[in-house]
Structures are given as structure tokens and as C-alpha cells.
Amino acid sequence: MLFKNEYDVIIVGAGPGGSMAARVCAEGGLSVLLLEKRQEIGAPKRCGECLLNKELQYLGFSDNENFIMQKLDGSVFVLPNGKQKEIPFINFYNVILERKLFDKALCYKAAEAGAKIIAKATVVDVLKTDGKVTGIKAKIDGKIIDINSKIVIASDGVESKIARMAGLNTTNKTNNMAPGFQYELAGIKVKDEKKQYFFIGNDIVPRGYIWLFPKGKTVANVGIGLVEPKEKTAKEYLDDWIKTQPELKNSSIIEVNSGGIPIGGLLDNMVLDNFMIVGDAAHQVNPLHGGGIGEAAKAGEIAGNVAIKAIKACDTSQKALDEYNKVWWTEHGEKLKKIEKYRKIYTDKLTDRDITIIFESINGEMVSELARGRGAEKLIKIMLKNPKLVMLARHFL
Ligand SMILES: Cc1cc2nc3c(=O)[nH]c(=O)nc-3n(C[C@H](O)[C@H](O)[C@H](O)COP(=O)(O)OP(=O)(O)OC[C@H]3O[C@@H](n4cnc5c(N)ncnc54)[C@H](O)[C@@H]3O)c2cc1C
Known part of the structure; x- marks a missing residue:
């Protein structure tokens, strides 16, 4: 050498x-x-292997590279009440990589x-x-x-x-570190391989979320990240949730990944x-x-x-x-x-009911904006008009 x-x-x-x-x-x-x-x-x-197409371009890659497993055109949020909120991407898309x-x-x-x-x-x-x-x-x-x-x-x-x-x-x-745990699962049936799925709600994952990022029609990264898990480990939360998902419970495990995620x-x-x-x-x-x-x-x-x-x-x-x-x-x-402030509101202040009402009141563009640190003013306006959300608006001020 x-x-x-x-x-x-x-x-x-x-x-x-x-x-x-x-x-x-x-x-x-x-x-x-x-x-x-x-x-x-x-x-x-x-890693869940999800990347914004703009970041891919920024790094000097085209969207036809051999490490791009899937292009995504939207998100699906599965809310605590079981309802789904579909959010198509506008002016961008995500890719799932082979990291x-x-x-x-x-x-x-x-x-x-x-x-x-x-x-x-x-x-x-x-x-x-x-x-x-x-x-x-x-x-x-x-x-x-x-x-x-x-x-x-x-x-x-x-x-x-x-x-x-x-x-x-x-x-x-410790409250700025989310333990993450993930399986790459094969032999599954992905409802729509062009969507990234997020599952939220205190019953399945308190102070965090579960993701399903498809790498194709039958393969996905299925993982969990949450703040200070108390009753169970991140793996136990994920395993218990997978058992409730008919399209996942008989899947094959191709890879197991875990690691801390600094979320603050x-x-x-x-x-x-x-x-x-x-x-x-x-x-x-x-x-x-x-x-x-x-x-x-x-x-x-x-x-x-x-x-x-x-x-x-x-x-x-x-x-x-x-x-x-x-x-x-x-x-x-x-x-x-x-x-980080929005994340703390999500993990520390909101109940399942609050999360459901917020998701049902806002559009996809606003979800994307908030994830990029923008749009709080618009959200506050919406919250102030909704009697069920008025009290929560103060957290965003
Ligand atoms: C479960 C999970 C899912 C995630 N999903 C996503 C996702 O979907 N999309 C996304 O954008 N991010 C995701 N992340 C976060 C993402 O993986 C990291 O933020 C990203 O890899 C950080 O890059 P980095 O270069 O800082 O560190 P890393 O990618 O961690 O690289 C650090 C490198 O340093 C090496 N190293 C450590 N110590 C030494 C040493 N002493 N000598 C030599 N080498 C050393 C390590 O081996 C490692 O290769 C996820 C993280 C986890 C844990």
C-alpha cells in the first residue's frame, strides 16, 4: 500500500x-x-436509502445511475386513526438507493x-x-x-x-438521539412501489415513525426511528408492528441494520x-x-x-x-x-388526535415545506381557524 x-x-x-x-x-x-x-x-x-433527487444532482449523479433502485412520486402517511393521507411530490421526487x-x-x-x-x-x-x-x-x-x-x-x-x-x-x-432499526425485507407485496410509506401513532411507535421505502415491487427497507423508547426497544416495536401487517409478516430478511440518528x-x-x-x-x-x-x-x-x-x-x-x-x-x-423545533413539537407535544387533525387539515405542499424548515406561518393560520387546533398553534410561534 x-x-x-x-x-x-x-x-x-x-x-x-x-x-x-x-x-x-x-x-x-x-x-x-x-x-x-x-x-x-x-x-x-x-440507512433507509432515501434521497431527494435534487441532492442526487447536487452530488453530480444522473437519475439513471446503477445504484438507483426505485424512483418515488409521493408519500403515504398512515395516520393513527388508520386513515391514509397521500401526498404527491410536486417539482421533486425521491430515489431509493443501493447505499x-x-x-x-x-x-x-x-x-x-x-x-x-x-x-x-x-x-x-x-x-x-x-x-x-x-x-x-x-x-x-x-x-x-x-x-x-x-x-x-x-x-x-x-x-x-x-x-x-x-x-x-x-x-x-439522549433525547436528541433516535435509535434506528431496520430490515431490508424481500418477498413482500408493496401496494405502490412508487410511494414511500410512513406509519405514525403512539400505539405502534411513540415519539417516532415507522417507514417503508420500496426498492421494487417485492423488496423494501422497513424501519423505525423513535426518541427515548421506554417500554420496548426500537426492534421490539418494529417486530410487533410487522406481525400486524399481512403483506409483511411472512417476508424474508435480507439485511438487518441499526444505528443512532442524531435528531437534534x-x-x-x-x-x-x-x-x-x-x-x-x-x-x-x-x-x-x-x-x-x-x-x-x-x-x-x-x-x-x-x-x-x-x-x-x-x-x-x-x-x-x-x-x-x-x-x-x-x-x-x-x-x-x-x-428541530418542529420535531420537538411532534415528539413531545402532540397527541395522536392532534396529529390526525393536523394531517387532515393541511396539504402535501405544506408537509414538504415543514420538513424543509419552512411554512410554519401558513400552518399557524390554518390552526388558528380550527377550534380544535388553536391551542396547539402557540407551539409553532
Ligand atoms: C436506520 C437508519 C436509517 C437512515 N435512513 C436514512 C435515509 O433514508 N436517508 C438519509 O439521507 N439518511 C438516512 N440515515 C442517516 C444517514 O445514514 C447518515 O446521516 C449519513 O450516512 C451520514 O453520513 P456521514 O458521512 O456523516 O457518516 P457515515 O455515513 O456514518 O460515515 C462515517 C464513516 O466513518 C467510518 N469511521 C468511523 N470511525 C472511524 C475511524 N476511527 N477510522 C476510520 N473510519 C471510521 C465509518 O465506518 C463510516 O463509514 C439513516 C440512519 C439510520 C441509522
Whole structure:
């Protein structure tokens, strides 16, 4: 394995955040090393594999890539009273990915741009001089090796340890972490393979939701995410619900995935001298639906651009890298903070009856708007006109 003992930037973790940061830094002329502890990038997935088509385009892919399993044209919400609310997508669509191929495709782009990528390379510590990060210590080919860099970017996912090693405490509160559990099920009958299904209601999943994302007519990712499960584990809630679904209960399990989803706890500061954090490691996830692929990649792009500027100016101090905090908060953080507020209303304030009335009163466009941190004003107007919802409107103010 050929690699140098010094790079401009070392990136830890080859998920969407890390591979995007690597691509941008390499395109900007920096020497880049991207290290991934898993022996196969993207596998096993920990993801429902759902992505907005606009994010796909943003990442430089067409909608005919080999990793696109299904295109979706709408959502179906199955409400606590059993009624279904169908919401067609307008001006956008979602795709269901084969994440293993997708994560690799992102890495191919980073490698084409000139980044050096090594799988089965675990970063075990950060190197420091005078308290400042100066590189990493990694286990590669069974050997512990020190590699220096001007900047280290930690994109090591939800269980991130690198930030803490560097000196940034990123511990999240338990009520900002949703345990997620998912099966990829085959041999099922999907009612409409062009729809993504969400099942909500305290009886089946308190403070969360169950999803069914079709990968075809007979295969789907069926998963659950919820806040602070008390009576049962996420898996138990999902298993009990699957038993009640005639079209799922005799299915085959193709893959089992689990992992935490940071649905809150955005960080004001994500930089130190010579150091930045990106993606799940920095809790950069949409707090309402838990989607983090696009968020991680966009943060990776911002961090990459700030790294290029800092290295070219020979100033990688915390003050110089603070531009990443500023740009990310302006372009993404403020929006995600609003969405976090809506998520807390959903998980902490609303009863099944409230949820049903709200869903029955609003149109699809508004659901999509709220999921993007917009549209609260319109929702408040509707709520103020409905005597059953007036008291709830105050939560959105
Ligand atoms: C059950 C579940 C369902 C989800 N469904 C969706 C969905 O449908 N759509 C969506 O957009 N998002 C979804 N998400 C969230 C999404 O998967 C993440 O937000 C996204 O992968 C974050 O990207 P990342 O690059 O920050 O981290 P990751 O993709 O987690 O990548 C981090 C990488 O760092 C590596 N790593 C960790 N430590 C080290 C180390 N010490 N040395 C080297 N490498 C290391 C890991 O092996 C990993 O490959 C889901 C999450 C879960 C748990």
C-alpha cells in the first residue's frame, strides 16, 4: 500500500460527508488522504436509502445511475386513526438507493479528483503538538502508523470518537438521539412501489415513525426511528408492528441494520486549530425525518472549501476555520434548527388526535415545506381557524 507520511488534509470516515470533503479538497489542489475503517466502503448500510433527487444532482449523479433502485412520486402517511393521507411530490421526487454502491460511487469521484482512499484503515488517535492536532495515528495493514497533516476532518459518523480525541466534546443528549432499526425485507407485496410509506401513532411507535421505502415491487427497507423508547426497544416495536401487517409478516430478511440518528443537538462550534467535524459526527441531520446523506455531503463541501482557503493562506487556526461554522450555520444550521423545533413539537407535544387533525387539515405542499424548515406561518393560520387546533398553534410561534 503506497501512501505518504504527510498530507494537506486527512479525512476520517468515507461516508457521504468524508467523501465529499475529500473530493472538494482534491479538486482544489490539496493532497488528501481519506481513511475508512470498514473493509468495504458503504457496507453494511445503516440507512433507509432515501434521497431527494435534487441532492442526487447536487452530488453530480444522473437519475439513471446503477445504484438507483426505485424512483418515488409521493408519500403515504398512515395516520393513527388508520386513515391514509397521500401526498404527491410536486417539482421533486425521491430515489431509493443501493447505499453500498452509492457510497462507493461517491468515493470513486473523490479518487478521480485525486484523493487517496484506503479502506480497512482505522484511525485510533489524533497526533498533537502543543495541544494542537497535527495528524492521526492509524492502524493500516496491521501496523500502527503516524501520518501528519495541516488539517484533519473528522467525518466518522454518529459514534464519532475523533472529535473528542481532538478536544471537542460532541456528546449528544439522549433525547436528541433516535435509535434506528431496520430490515431490508424481500418477498413482500408493496401496494405502490412508487410511494414511500410512513406509519405514525403512539400505539405502534411513540415519539417516532415507522417507514417503508420500496426498492421494487417485492423488496423494501422497513424501519423505525423513535426518541427515548421506554417500554420496548426500537426492534421490539418494529417486530410487533410487522406481525400486524399481512403483506409483511411472512417476508424474508435480507439485511438487518441499526444505528443512532442524531435528531437534534446542532453544534455552535465544529472547529479547533487544524481540525473540523462534518456530518453525523457534528449532528448535521434533518431532525424531523432523520435524513443525513445530503446534509453530510453539503457540510463536507463547505469544510473542504474552507480547508482549501485556509491552507492556501497558510492559516489553519481555529479563527480561520471558524468560517466553516459561519457558512454552515447560515446556509443550513438555521434551517435545521427550525426543523428541530418542529420535531420537538411532534415528539413531545402532540397527541395522536392532534396529529390526525393536523394531517387532515393541511396539504402535501405544506408537509414538504415543514420538513424543509419552512411554512410554519401558513400552518399557524390554518390552526388558528380550527377550534380544535388553536391551542396547539402557540407551539409553532
Ligand atoms: C436506520 C437508519 C436509517 C437512515 N435512513 C436514512 C435515509 O433514508 N436517508 C438519509 O439521507 N439518511 C438516512 N440515515 C442517516 C444517514 O445514514 C447518515 O446521516 C449519513 O450516512 C451520514 O453520513 P456521514 O458521512 O456523516 O457518516 P457515515 O455515513 O456514518 O460515515 C462515517 C464513516 O466513518 C467510518 N469511521 C468511523 N470511525 C472511524 C475511524 N476511527 N477510522 C476510520 N473510519 C471510521 C465509518 O465506518 C463510516 O463509514 C439513516 C440512519 C439510520 C441509522
